[in-house]
Amino acid sequence: MPAIKSPSLSSRRRGRPAPELIFGDLWPYDPAPETADPKLKARYGLFINGRFVAPKSGKHFDSINPATEGKLAEIALAGAADVHAAYTAAQRAADTTWGRMPGRERAKYLFRIARLLQDRAREFAVAETLDGGKPIKESRDFDVPMAAAHFFYHAGWADKLAYVAPGRSVAPLGVVGQVIPWNFPLLMCAWKLAPALAMGNCVVLKPAETTSITALKLAEIIQDADLPPGVVNIVTGAGEVGAAVMGHPIPAKVAFTGSTEVGKIIMRSLAGTDKKMTMELGGKAANIIFDDAPIDQAVEGIINGIFFNQGHVCCAGSRLLVHEPVADRVLAKLKQRVQVLRVGDPLDKNTDVGAINSKEQLGRITALVKSGVREGAELFQPACPLPAKGWFFRPTIFSNVAMSHRIAREEIFGPVLSVLTFRTPEEAVEKANNTAYGLSAGVWTDKGSRILKMSTELKAGVVWANTYNKFDPASPFGGYKESGFGREGGRQGLLDYCQVT
């Protein structure tokens, strides 16, 4: 057979400048803002016992649009008395209505919530983007549909709870307290509420102070769905309110999603009580690329893993571990790919990376990036223009990162990728597990046996193979080590909201 021609690359290139691709402005996309009305109120009260009520203190705080720094609405600031009222209402509902209702009846309410959410999907997507800064294409294509999917999925479980723990019987816990973060405000509501409600529990939930709006809009849907009063109560405010929700004597269980730091404080304060807990905390996931991986799709996965939702994702693939033979190629392709990411107005349908959720978070990201530069890592940022107003941060890639660098150890929770290399699968596992966290990991290889081996050796709650950041209501999600305990989603998630006898 004649040899296949493959001219030596250097001979063709000699004496000519290295070829480059031009990602210029020959064909700029016109602004394409999503125009649906988010139907925001000027002022939101607390949602207690089925009604919106003013906080007893009479105090409110502003919810800010991170893309414009403008005020969106006033949010009620709950006090200890309001939290107590919410818990009292929840307890009453658990004792009188929701806790006694047959599962098939509860299912009807959950289906109704899911459908109402779908009906108002555009409105919710715009509200989510305005309040949190995430690109509209993500809130439209991911957050809102996925939130509805969680309600649908758990509605399906509500009349089949006998099969959650075959051979044993399950009963609701009663009242649960839940505190959720600002990165997926509506979706986290759904993750928390849907399994708790399907199981027959009543809830007091506190959204993050920077992103309360969609939780309160969901309260409107809960009203429209005619849920009995007190089944879901939503109190708003910052850390003190969260502490009051977690520390109250009524809830039989508290569920928290947020930073490891705060999770530890909560666990410390609840030590010695008989409250059940689930914690979904931080992460510093390793995304591992082997030399036989399909490189272009791996690059897509890396981009999706770290720049999805501006990197405000607890399972973000923030540490890239690349097999040395392909390290240069992967890095070059990554740099090229980030050049076509569009950073800017989150409401624009063509925006890939939106606004950083808060000024405080922007400061934290900036400080960690500075530390990366100081410690000797090599920084790359594309030259994309940033809006003059609002809180934005360029997609950032650090190469030559050492395991001891802060950017390789601490959760940045921003669009910052640290690139490290490895030589053998064993080294990859060792480096991937060399962290206090253990929430998620990614493995990219053409070799199936290697995927199975890696997934058993990686100490991570979720291991994605040849993909990243994929979620499904049926798939349990949760961590190892300082990434927390307990699972959300699937049968395992339901088990965390019931007593099994």
Add this chain to the structure above:
Amino acid sequence: MVSGLMNAGQSVSLRRLFDDVGTVDSVGIEERVAKFTTRSIKKTAKVWGLRTAVTMVDLTTLEGKDTPGKVASLCRKALHPADDPTVPPTAAVCVYPAMVRHARRALGLNAPVRIASVATAFPSGQAPLATRLAEVRAAVADGADEVDMVINRGAFLAGEYGRVQDEISAVRDTCGAATLKVILEVSELETYDKIRAASFLAMRVLRPGDFIKTSTGKTSLNATLGNNQVMLEAIRDFYLATGVAIAMKPAGGIRTAKQALHFLVAVKETLGDAWLNNRRYRFGASALLNDLLRQLEKERTGAYQAPYSFSESAESY
């Protein structure tokens, strides 16, 4: 035993080719191209995209019932796609070899529209090499500016890569000054891995400015965003490695302006500005042209016009 060894040799060489050019994950690439379809192209960006797409059309008729008269009418449509004189001509007309001289007569010598001719026993390629080369020679002699050849899929699938490549080289040499477009017929290669491998096989013997092309338009599945993307990424990787810029032509199945814009978005975000012109990117299509015109007219007037307000070109693909 002997055939077993030969098969082993062939699969080793396929393995080597894949190792060399890398593989493609089909789930990943389809996820990638789905994102192109969510780009929102409005107002001036839309008009630019539509007009650019018009200039990229290889207006095609490839039917047994083609006549000199029909080809002449196709040529007039290519020169003046719409009543609106500001609408640019298409890049080329694409016809069978026997129709090339009629197209040349209709277009004249200095026409802004090039003549592309399919050749090499299109669409199957199942003719002796000498016959296929003679066909190329005849098309070029009759005035074809561009030759659209088909690769020998039988040889490719049998693992005879050297032969596939040598045949492409032979056609290239026979083309002389004419631009060569190499049709991979992706639906017969079936996997993205093989499309990528075949792209490299062809590109390694092509000249700068020659094309790789998805399909003949004669099979059930033709150009898709997925196989277009595999080939764009192959072109990109080859360009960055060698500095040789190969052009791309998806053909068949692109019927609407919206689809064409999605393909252009893929070009913009994969290969960049240097490929957003008809020297580097073409659409093999016929029905597409009138939909582009219809959308342009809608952008201009704010209303959709009836189909009969646009002249017929040809029915193919």
